[in-house]
Amino acid sequence: MAEASSSGKAHRGSWKLAAVVACMFGFGFALVPLYGAICQLTGLNGKNAGMLVSAKVQEQVDSKRTVKVEFLTTVNGGRVWTFKAEQPAIEVHPGQLYTVYFDAANQQDQDVVGQAVPSVAPWSAAKHLHKTECFCFNQQPFKAGEAKHMPVRFMLDPELPADVDTVTLSYTFFDVTRLAQQAGGRDKPNSPKS
Amino acid sequence: MAQAQDAHDHSHDHDHDHAHGPEKGIMRWIKTTNHKDLGTLYLWFSATMFFIGGLMSLAIRAELWQPGMQYMDPELFNQFTTVHALVMIFGGVMPGFVGLANWMVPMMIGAPDLALPRVNNWGFWILPFAFTLLLSTFFLPGGAPAGGWTIYPPLVLQTGNSFPLLIFAIHLMGVSSITGAINVVVTILNMRAPGMTLLKMPLFAWSWLITAYLLIATMPVLAGAVTMLLTDKYFGTSFFNAGGGGDPVLFEHVFWFFGHPEVYILILPSFGVISTIIPTFARKPLFGYASMVYAMASIAFLSFIVWAHHMFTVGIPLAGELFFMFSTMLIAVPTGVKVFNWVATMWRGSMTFETPMLFAIAFVFLFSIGGFSGLMLALAPVDFQYHNTYFVVAHFHYVLVPGAVFGIIAAVYYWIPKWTGVMYNETLGKLHFWLSAIFINVLFFPQHFLGLAGMPRRIPDYAVQFTDFNQISTIGAFFFFASQFIFFYNILRCVLWRKGLQPAPARVWEGAHGLEWTVPSPAPYHTFEEPPTGIDAETPWVAH
Numbered sequence: 245m246a247e248a249s250s251s252g253k254a255h256r257g258s259w260k261l262a263a264v265v266a267c268m269f270g271f272g273f274a275l276v277p278l279y280g281a282i283c284q285l286t287g288l289n290g291k292n293a294g295m296l297v298s299a300k301v302q303e304q305v306d307s308k309r310t311v312k313v314e315f316l317t318t319v320n321g322g323r324v325w326t327f328k329a330e331q332p333a334i335e336v337h338p339g340q341l342y343t344v345y346f347d348a349a350n351q352q353d354q355d356v357v358g359q360a361v362p363s364v365a366p367w368s369a370a371k372h373l374h375k376t377e378c379f380c381f382n383q384q385p386f387k388a389g390e391a392k393h394m395p396v397r398f399m400l401d402p403e404l405p406a407d408v409d410t411v412t413l414s415y416t417f418f419d420v421t422r423l424a425q426q427a428g429g430r431d432k433p434n435s436p437k438s
Numbered sequence: 439m440a441q442a443q444d445a446h447d448h449s450h451d452h453d454h455d456h457a458h459g460p461e462k463g464i465m466r467w468i469k470t471t472n473h474k475d476l477g478t479l480y481l482w483f484s485a486t487m488f489f490i491g492g493l494m495s496l497a498i499r500a501e502l503w504q505p506g507m508q509y510m511d512p513e514l515f516n517q518f519t520t521v522h523a524l525v526m527i528f529g530g531v532m533p534g535f536v537g538l539a540n541w542m543v544p545m546m547i548g549a550p551d552l553a554l555p556r557v558n559n560w561g562f563w564i565l566p567f568a569f570t571l572l573l574s575t576f577f578l579p580g581g582a583p584a585g586g587w588t589i590y591p592p593l594v595l596q597t598g599n600s601f602p603l604l605i606f607a608i609h610l611m612g613v614s615s616i617t618g619a620i621n622v623v624v625t626i627l628n629m630r631a632p633g634m635t636l637l638k639m640p641l642f643a644w645s646w647l648i649t650a651y652l653l654i655a656t657m658p659v660l661a662g663a664v665t666m667l668l669t670d671k672y673f674g675t676s677f678f679n680a681g682g683g684g685d686p687v688l689f690e691h692v693f694w695f696f697g698h699p700e701v702y703i704l705i706l707p708s709f710g711v712i713s714t715i716i717p718t719f720a721r722k723p724l725f726g727y728a729s730m731v732y733a734m735a736s737i738a739f740l741s742f743i744v745w746a747h748h749m750f751t752v753g754i755p756l757a758g759e760l761f762f763m764f765s766t767m768l769i770a771v772p773t774g775v776k777v778f779n780w781v782a783t784m785w786r787g788s789m790t791f792e793t794p795m796l797f798a799i800a801f802v803f804l805f806s807i808g809g810f811s812g813l814m815l816a817l818a819p820v821d822f823q824y825h826n827t828y829f830v831v832a833h834f835h836y837v838l839v840p841g842a843v844f845g846i847i848a849a850v851y852y853w854i855p856k857w858t859g860v861m862y863n864e865t866l867g868k869l870h871f872w873l874s875a876i877f878i879n880v881l882f883f884p885q886h887f888l889g890l891a892g893m894p895r896r897i898p899d900y901a902v903q904f905t906d907f908n909q910i911s912t913i914g915a916f917f918f919f920a921s922q923f924i925f926f927y928n929i930l931r932c933v934l935w936r937k938g939l940q941p942a943p944a945r946v947w948e949g950a951h952g953l954e955w956t957v958p959s960p961a962p963y964h965t966f967e968e969p970p971t972g973i974d975a976e977t978p979w980v981a982h
Contacts, residue, residue: 254553254624261620265658272662272692276677279688286755320681361680367755418681426674 286367305339306402312336313400316414317346324356324419325349325386338372338402346379348417349391357424358384360415369411372404380415383424459963468563471555472963473540476562478857480537483565484846485926487529490573492919494522499915501898502908515898516584521572523587527704528611529569531838534846535707536561536618539646542853543622545954545961546640548631548970553624554617561617568610575600586896588693589664591678591686595671605668612657619653622646631953631969637728640952644731645710648738652699652706655742660696663689687752694745702741705805705837706734708845709776712798714952715852716780719795720787721949726779733772733779740769750821759818766816770809777806792947793867797848800840800875808836811886826896829889835882840875847874847925855942858932859960866928873921881914 313336315329330345350356360380364370375381379394386392400411460466460475467479498518501509510518540558544551552558575582580598583589589604597604626647630639639647666677667689676682678689709730717724724730746754746762754762780802789795811833815824824830855861884907889895893904900908931939942959957965 251553251628254628257624257627258554258557258620261623261654264654265616265620268655268658269662272659273666275659275692275695276666276688279685279691283685359681367753416680418679420681423674423676423679423682 304402305337307337307340309338309402310335311338311400311404311408312410313342314410314412315344315346316412318414318416320416320418324352325358325417326351327415327417336400338400338404341376341397341399343377343395343397346394346396346415347391348384348386348394350386350389353388355388355421356386356419357421358386359418359420359423360384361418363414363416365412365414366408368405369400369408372401373411373413374399374401383420385424469559471551471559473544473551473555473558474857474961474963476558477537477540477542479562480533480540481850483562484530484534484537487525487533487569488843488922491522491525491530492922494518494525496915496919498522499912502900503912504905504909505900505902507899510898512898513581513584516586516896517576517582519896520584520586521576521582524572524583524607525569526838527587527700528608528615529565531704531842531846532611532615533565535646535649535704535842536615538642538707538711538846538849538853539618539622541857542849542954543625543643543646544629545957545965546643546952547626547629547634548953548966549625549629550964550967552621553629554621557617558621561614561621564610564614568607568614571603571610572607575603578603588690588697589667590693591667591670591689594667595678601671602668605664608664609661612661615653616657619650619657622650623654626650631966632971637731640710641713641724641727641730642707642710645706645708645713645734648734649703649706652703652738652741656696656699656703659692660700663692663696666692687749690749690752691745694748695742697748698745699738699741701834701837702737704842705845706737708801708805708842709734711845711849711852712780712801713776715794715798715848716783716802718852718947718949718951719792719798720784720789722783722787724779725782725785726775729775730779733775736772737769740765740772744769747816747818747821750818751825763816763818767813770813773809777802777809792851793862793864793871794848794852796868796871796875797844797851800871801844801848804840804844804875804878805837808833808838808841811836824889826894827889828885828893828895831895832882832885832889835885839882840878844874850925850929852947853954854929854932855946856954856959856961858936859942859958860932860936860939861942861946862928862932866924870921870924870928873924874918877914877918877921879914881911881918884908884910884914 312333314333315331317327317329319325319327325348327346327348330347334342334344336342348358360378362378362380364373375396375398377395377397379392379396384392384394396413398413404411460472461469467475470476470479495518497510498515501507501515540552543549572582578599580600583594583597583600583604585594585597594601626639626643630636636644666675669675670677670679670684676684678684678686680686713724713730744762744766746758747766750759750762784799791799811829815821815830815833851862851867888904888907888911891904893900893908944958945955946959947955953966953970954961956970
């Protein structure tokens with residue numbers, strides 16, 4: 245094997261492999277939207293509890309079926325707010341719109357911005373829970389000591405799998421004051437899909 | 439590159455000229471582009487890191503000697519578990535194998551050096567800086583990273599001043615391994631001796647070719663993940679911040695997409711070493727050469743589609759649990775092929791039990807134990823019980839210490855006569871082996887029981903009923919660590935205190951085959967400047 249040609253090939257090969265390295269670095273970042281898409285598709289992490297958009301999800305009440313919807317509230321880090329659902333659980337009929345209220349109160353003596361992140365369990369129910377109104381759609385600014393009474397308007401569509409008799413809707417409140425300040429200049433603050 | 443090339447061409451003019459021996463003094467080591475020098479540097483670096491990481495594990499085991507807090511606060515304990523893992527994986531095992539690749543791959547395939555000698559030099563000299571960064575965090579306010587080597591957010595984002603140092607250290611380690619991997623690939627693909635086709639290459643070279651591809655494919659993904667952590671903490675992004683629309687579970691996916699191939703990066707070169715040593719001392723050709731290559735390739739492929747078995751408890755759909763469970767169990771098939779082939783190679787061989795062979799046999803046996811506990815962990819339903827317990831700790835230490843580390847030790851015993859030109863002390867080697875083989879089991883076997891009984895990992899304190907097994911484990915740890923000094927002394931004898939030692943012949947082991955045994959011992963500074971000829975067309979990895 246001639247010396248010069250093998251070292252030339254080696255150098256070309258090295259650059260090709262370096263290109264692979266660059267691609268794989270990009271692939272790491274590409275996993276972010278990919279993961280979002282997969283979650284949306286499968287309902288993984290209860291991420292696709294969507295807004296009421298689909299035309300086929302009309303109000304068509306299935307009054308024979310009763311499903312229990314439980315509400316779970318958590319404050320990330322635990323101290324900033326008190327946060328709870330007005331009722332811990334309600335019985336619903338698929339296809340009917342319900343409004344429930346959540347109460348949050350800022351325990352700090354300074355302004356904070358909160359962002360509630362929803363999650364639905366079991367994951368197979370996630371895509372059948374639709375919200376027309378939710379405090380989680382937007383960041384929620386709180387003045388020092390302010391309390392808020394916040395509505396969530398939702399329905400379970402009749403296509404909810406038959407084996408599901410209990411659905412848990414969980415909200416975790418995150419303190420995003422720093423993020424909101426950083427995004428202050430921009431048009432739209434970061435907000436999670438909900 | 440041009441410089442290295444010049445130096446290289448130049449060396450052809452003066453065959454084995456004195457001007458091209460090693461430079462004198464410290465600058466030899468700083469400026470060297472010689473694969474043997476760099477291999478030596480890598481191996482000493484690895485030894486240093488094993489020592490430092492080992493000291494941390496002793497601190498951990500000392501704290502776990504009995505329930506309650508003895509010697510350190512929980513923060514320091516967590517720093518030790520985190521940095522112990524990073525140091526052992528990225529500082530001990532990986533540079534150890536890169537050192538072996540540096541020394542042996544060119545000599546095994548009949549190449550004069552690696553394809554990119556200058557890059558090789560840079561790749562090594564990045565490492566001391568990376569680990570200085572990482573280890574210096576112990577002296578920062580707030581201490582070293584303590585969130586576990588898996589650096590899961592949001593916990594790791596609470597790391598104090600040491601966080602950016604951790605990230606940049608990981609970046610540097612990544613750059614070092616990627617350059618090393620590219621170097622190995624282009625060397626193996628372009629510089630093999632005439633007649634040595636890929637499927638006639640020594641298995642150690644094969645194991646490294648596959649490992650290098652794994653490194654090239656996954657280290658950049660880790661670099662991406664830690665970059666996202668960095669921007670999440672300092673630049674207001676929300677890749678993993680649920681409050682900003684991200685998802686911390688995403689990090690686990692990205693991390694383990696790197697992390698699972700990484701565990702094969704740590705073990706495949708060991709497979710190559712064992713596949714070299716067992717035929718030598720069984721005095722038989724390796725059973726099923728081609729199946730060994732295909733088994734390694736299948737393991738490498740499967741390693742990309744099993745990552746979520748590390749996160750069964752995080753909440754994945756049933757179909758996902760099943761897929762990752764079965765794909766994980768599938769890895770047992772090629773691994774089983776390898777273990778079968780090693781045993782079949784020994785079957786009816788005329789075996790002798792020199793130290794490298796002893797370590798190789800212990801590898802086959804103990805690595806299989808680690809493999810079996812891995813199969814247990816692969817079962818999604820029972821993993822909910824084992825997850826984050828000492829059972830996991832026992833499992834991965836069985837595959838890493840009697841697996842990867844015994845592989846490195848076996849390789850050092852096997853090739854050190856070739857490196858230094860003198861024989862190590864066989865009696866001390868055997869003593870080192872028996873102490874290591876016994877105490878590694880005293881150290882890690884009880885941890886299976888602890889895990890099954892429910893003792894969680896990464897805690898400095900535990901319920902009192904776990905005391906007995908923890909004490910056995912701690913005794914094992916201290917004796918295992920102490921017995922490594924026999925190894926250290928044996929190496930130093932060959933390297934420094936060589937007077938009166940038995941000189942090693944070119945073919946150190948009568949059953950050894952391969953091109954590295956055709957050059958004198960110690961191997962000259964430059965070997966195979968002219969490619970070797972007369973390679974057996976049938977079995978060229980068995981050079982005569």
